[in-house]
Amino acid sequence: xxxxxxxxxxxxxxxxxxxxxxxxxxxxxxxxxxxxxxxxxxxxxxxxxxxxxxxxxxxxxxxxxxxxxxxxxxxxxxxxxxxxxxxxxxxxxxxxxxxxxxxxxxxxxxxxxxx
Numbered sequence: 395x396x397x398x399x400x401x402x403x404x405x406x407x408x409x410x411x412x413x414x415x416x417x418x419x420x421x422x423x424x425x426x427x428x429x430x431x432x433x434x435x436x437x438x439x440x441x442x443x444x445x446x447x448x449x450x451x452x453x454x455x456x457x458x459x460x461x462x463x464x465x466x467x468x469x470x471x472x473x474x475x476x477x478x479x480x481x482x483x484x485x486x487x488x489x490x491x492x493x494x495x496x497x498x499x500x501x502x503x504x505x506x507x508x509x
Contacts, residue, residue, distance in 0.1 A: 400426065407442060411457035414441040415448035417493070437496060447486065449493050454486055463490045 403426070414422070417438030424432075425440040439445045448455045454463055459478060461468025466483070470476040478486070 398422070398426070409444040412441050412445055413448040413456045414438070414445050415450050417449060418445055437493075447489055449490060454490060456486075461486070463494075
């Protein structure tokens with residue numbers, strides 16, 4: 395888990411069903427320290443923006459489920475009978491593929507955007 399403690403920071407600042415991962419930590423910290431409406435680039439999203447999924451190399455999670463990125467296996471975090479709709483499964487698979495492609499590109503190309 396990530397625990398943030400700072401003056402003026404409280405749990406009401408986060409959306410109710412937020413989810414995130416290690417990739418979202420830099421964007422979250424930048425949101426806390428930069429002046430409002432400052433532009434920046436980060437691989438992840440700030441959890442203050444209502445991020446609805448956390449991605450890892452092998453797993454994904456949202457507020458209701460946890461699953462494997464390279465298979466269709468998942469399970470509910472609260473209700474054993476709860477399942478994902480086909481639309482939700484496609485949305486998750488698309489996000490996983492996008493993050494995997496970006497990660498692969500960064501490994502192959504580095505930070506140089508001109509390549």
